[in-house]
Amino acid sequence: MVIVGGGFGGLNAARALARASVQITLIDRRNHHLFQPLLYQVATAALNPSDIAIPIRRILRHQENVEVLLAEARAVDLTAQTVVLDDGTSVSYDHLIVATGARHSYFGREAWMPFAPGLKSIGDALEIRRRVLSAFELAEREKDPVRREAWLTFVVVGAGPTGVELSGALCEIAQHSLTRDFRHINPAEARVILLEGSDRVLPPYTPATSERARRQLTRLGVDVRTGQRVTSVDANGVAVGSERIATRTVLWAAGVAGSGFGRALGAPLDRAGRVPVNPDLSIADHPDVFVIGDLANVVQDGAPVPAVAPAAVQEARHAARNVLRAIRREPTLPFRYKHKGSLATIGRSAAVAELGNLKLSGPPAWLAWLLLHLLFLVGFRNRVIVLFQWAWSFVSFDRGARLITGPLRRESDESRAERRSA
Amino acid sequence: MVIVGGGFGGLNAARALARASVQITLIDRRNHHLFQPLLYQVATAALNPSDIAIPIRRILRHQENVEVLLAEARAVDLTAQTVVLDDGTSVSYDHLIVATGARHSYFGREAWMPFAPGLKSIGDALEIRRRVLSAFELAEREKDPVRREAWLTFVVVGAGPTGVELSGALCEIAQHSLTRDFRHINPAEARVILLEGSDRVLPPYTPATSERARRQLTRLGVDVRTGQRVTSVDANGVAVGSERIATRTVLWAAGVAGSGFGRALGAPLDRAGRVPVNPDLSIADHPDVFVIGDLANVVQDGAPVPAVAPAAVQEARHAARNVLRAIRREPTLPFRYKHKGSLATIGRSAAVAELGNLKLSGPPAWLAWLLLHLLFLVGFRNRVIVLFQWAWSFVSFDRGARLITGPLRRESDESRAERRSA
Numbered sequence: 001m002v003i004v005g006g007g008f009g010g011l012n013a014a015r016a017l018a019r020a021s022v023q024i025t026l027i028d029r030r031n032h033h034l035f036q037p038l039l040y041q042v043a044t045a046a047l048n049p050s051d052i053a054i055p056i057r058r059i060l061r062h063q064e065n066v067e068v069l070l071a072e073a074r075a076v077d078l079t080a081q082t083v084v085l086d087d088g089t090s091v092s093y094d095h096l097i098v099a100t101g102a103r104h105s106y107f108g109r110e111a112w113m114p115f116a117p118g119l120k121s122i123g124d125a126l127e128i129r130r131r132v133l134s135a136f137e138l139a140e141r142e143k144d145p146v147r148r149e150a151w152l153t154f155v156v157v158g159a160g161p162t163g164v165e166l167s168g169a170l171c172e173i174a175q176h177s178l179t180r181d182f183r184h185i186n187p188a189e190a191r192v193i194l195l196e197g198s199d200r201v202l203p204p205y206t207p208a209t210s211e212r213a214r215r216q217l218t219r220l221g222v223d224v225r226t227g228q229r230v231t232s233v234d235a236n237g238v239a240v241g242s243e244r245i246a247t248r249t250v251l252w253a254a255g256v257a258g259s260g261f262g263r264a265l266g267a268p269l270d271r272a273g274r275v276p277v278n279p280d281l282s283i284a285d286h287p288d289v290f291v292i293g294d295l296a297n298v299v300q301d302g303a304p305v306p307a308v309a310p311a312a313v314q315e316a317r318h319a320a321r322n323v324l325r326a327i328r329r330e331p332t333l334p335f336r337y338k339h340k341g342s343l344a345t346i347g348r349s350a351a352v353a354e355l356g357n358l359k360l361s362g363p364p365a366w367l368a369w370l371l372l373h374l375l376f377l378v379g380f381r382n383r384v385i386v387l388f389q390w391a392w393s394f395v396s397f398d399r400g401a402r403l404i405t406g407p408l409r410r411e412s413d414e415s416r417a418e419r420r421s422a
Numbered sequence: 423m424v425i426v427g428g429g430f431g432g433l434n435a436a437r438a439l440a441r442a443s444v445q446i447t448l449i450d451r452r453n454h455h456l457f458q459p460l461l462y463q464v465a466t467a468a469l470n471p472s473d474i475a476i477p478i479r480r481i482l483r484h485q486e487n488v489e490v491l492l493a494e495a496r497a498v499d500l501t502a503q504t505v506v507l508d509d510g511t512s513v514s515y516d517h518l519i520v521a522t523g524a525r526h527s528y529f530g531r532e533a534w535m536p537f538a539p540g541l542k543s544i545g546d547a548l549e550i551r552r553r554v555l556s557a558f559e560l561a562e563r564e565k566d567p568v569r570r571e572a573w574l575t576f577v578v579v580g581a582g583p584t585g586v587e588l589s590g591a592l593c594e595i596a597q598h599s600l601t602r603d604f605r606h607i608n609p610a611e612a613r614v615i616l617l618e619g620s621d622r623v624l625p626p627y628t629p630a631t632s633e634r635a636r637r638q639l640t641r642l643g644v645d646v647r648t649g650q651r652v653t654s655v656d657a658n659g660v661a662v663g664s665e666r667i668a669t670r671t672v673l674w675a676a677g678v679a680g681s682g683f684g685r686a687l688g689a690p691l692d693r694a695g696r697v698p699v700n701p702d703l704s705i706a707d708h709p710d711v712f713v714i715g716d717l718a719n720v721v722q723d724g725a726p727v728p729a730v731a732p733a734a735v736q737e738a739r740h741a742a743r744n745v746l747r748a749i750r751r752e753p754t755l756p757f758r759y760k761h762k763g764s765l766a767t768i769g770r771s772a773a774v775a776e777l778g779n780l781k782l783s784g785p786p787a788w789l790a791w792l793l794l795h796l797l798f799l800v801g802f803r804n805r806v807i808v809l810f811q812w813a814w815s816f817v818s819f820d821r822g823a824r825l826i827t828g829p830l831r832r833e834s835d836e837s838r839a840e841r842r843s844a
Binding site for chain 1: 479
């Protein structure tokens with residue numbers, strides 16, 4: 001059988017089949033599994049890429065029935081039961097699990113993309129890190145106060161978990177990590193503005209939790225603006241209705257859509273580009289093809305199952321079980337998602353959690369978040385290193401990965417910016 | 423005064439002036455000081471970039487008389503006493519210390535560069551890491567045995583310290599870190615060939631030490647070939663005289679030259695692009711301009727001072743002292759390099775050292791190397807993390823930073839390769 005994608009879904013599907021007598025080919029276009037819940041910490045210079053990214057073939061090295069293929073799956077031939085790869089070769093399957101995840105969505109405004117990078121891959125995280133750190137450097141060199149203020153204004157679009165994490169971390173960088181490092185600017189004067197289209201932050205949470213999150217964000221220094229829809233984004237700022245915010249750094253955390261590979265399955269997609277699945281997670285007319293994780297649109301009791309890591313893991317295990325049942329010619333079973341709770345971190349000692357009836361906020365929620373994320377991080381080595389870096393950052397307010405590895409601003413950013421300001 | 427460059431030379435010059443009543447502007451085009459002696463460990467996936475690279479302004483944050491400017495110095499106007507920056511602005515100096523270091527030299531064969539990257543910056547190291555890790559991945563996918571062998575052949579050109587370190591580390595990756603991870607190839611079958619033009623490895627050492635180094639390299643599995651001059655390098659291999667070695671991965675550790683900024687000083691350069699300096703480290707006709715580190719050609723007792731970190735540090739402190747003497751209108755003093763010893767690491771428990779009359783080899787030399795490098799690494803946090811990663815690697819034979827972050831092979835590599843093989 002073939003699994004496409006080595007994220008939470010694909011990796012857990014492969015692991016769930018460790019003892020089964022099936023031969024698995026796991027295809028991913030990257031060599032690493034990414035622990036995405038901590039990706040914002042790479043983007044904000046707190047962690048290194050390899051602290052949260054591990055080679056997939058390393059994780060599965062001892063699982064003899066898996067072969068890991070570093071390749072980009074381009075298409076699926078549902079009739080011939082093959083997955084076509086980037087080099088034109090193809091891999092046959094009897095059963096296929098597709099877990100290619102999600103990508104950013106700019107709601108049809110793809111032109112905003114170069115000015116407002118999103119956060120999905122290590123590459124994205126390093127690009128955000130480069131932009132954020134460069135902005136302070138360029139502010140230090142800028143003599144015009146208006147331009148300097150634009151360099152010191154950071155706008156995060158979307159107040160879901162990623163937007164909340166990013167804006168909280170940006171405040172910490174500005175107010176703690178960089179103080180005393182500059183001579184002409186005071187990094188603590190940087191403004192971090194969090195824009196959210198709906199009327200509260202963390203919309204999937206209860207209104208009371210949203211309110212607690214907003215209070216904690218405000219206390220960290222984030223300028224939270226709800227009910228604000230962005231109407232344009234360019235190299236020099238964003239427009240929200242008739243208001244214009246001058247900023248050189250916009251981060252996009254507003255929308256996700258199913259990965260482009262969903263289209264390869266030929267099935268009709270929902271509005272967010274996700275693949276609607278049957279109750280057993282297979283797709284219409286193709287009981288041999290399962291779709292799981294952020295790419296799948298799973299409806300349960302009339303509502304969609306949330307696109308979070310625990311859901312992907314549960315779906316992965318269920319799809320693996322259904323593959324085995326199908327091989328044994330037993331009927332497949334419908335999937336049921338068990339929601340165990342939600343956790344969102346905001347910043348230093350700041351977080352919110354909803355675990356059943358238990359609602360936590362502040363340091364207890366933050367500790368719960370910290371422990372759970374350490375626990376689920378793959379690999380002893382990574383846990384030790386991440387724990388040490390967290391402890392170090394907590395004590396010193398420092399950030400260990402403050403590297404600008406690319407150019408200060410890429411030519412394309414600059415020339416676009418110049419053209420507009422000219 | 424102005425210091426150009428934030429490497430060992432520039433950083434130590436700034437630090438040596440910490441208590442002096444001078445106002446210093448330190449200019450570097452990168453935001454980080456790089457601990458270059460460990461750069462090969464980033465290239466070979468053992469360490470993360472930020473373990474050995476620290477923001478310059480972070481290191482100097484408490485030194486009130488320094489302003490760090492992230493900018494590229496383009497030219498020097500020796501008459502007007504200004505350094506011209508990339509954005510056209512300029513910075514005035516009364517005294518100038520230039521410490522812009524070295525870059526690779528392909529001895530006039532710059533066309534080889536795309537096929538044989540050198541190792542000077544974090545970017546170089548990540549490029550080498552990408553090529554090395556990708557080579558194993560592409561070998562795994564390659565069905566043709568001849569092409570597969572080319573992917574599994576690694577050639578290092580130049581057996582100075584960097585070439586020796588790289589080839590030793592490549593053998594460890596192949597024989598220990600990757601075993602069991604692949605299904606179609608045996609990484610331990612990879613060949614690592616170290617080519618050296620002169621008749622022994624580590625030419626700056628004594629012949630006896632060179633011989634010990636060669637024996638340790640051979641034991642690790644490196645195919646050491648001395649007296650072999652490379653006559654051509656392309657995407658499919660290297661030629662050594664009439665012999666052709668089919669390889670897809672060539673690393674360049676053969677030559678260095680003074681950084682391009684040397685030309686900005688107007689003075690005549692030596693054959694390696696370095697700036698000849700007076701005994702007090704100033705340049706001809708300009709007692710207000712000092713050149714130190716790898717960019718300087720310092721002659722002592724008829725022989726050039728070696729281009730190593732300790733020499734750069736000593737020169738930095740001396741130049742700082744001479745700047746202060748010049749300010750006080752005292753005559754400057756001639757520089758004398760004190761050679762404290764040489765250490766080169768080869769691999770796991772393998773190294774050579776010459777400390778005065780004491781010649782070490784094997785585990786004692788390796789331990790000495792390890793301790794000294796930890797000691798000189800800036801910052802407590804980095805020391806702890808590097809120490810932990812080394813301990814982990816030593817016990818587990820694993821490498822913690824096995825990430826491919828760019829494309830498998832860049833378009834340009836591939837299209838070049840295709841064109842040639844077509």
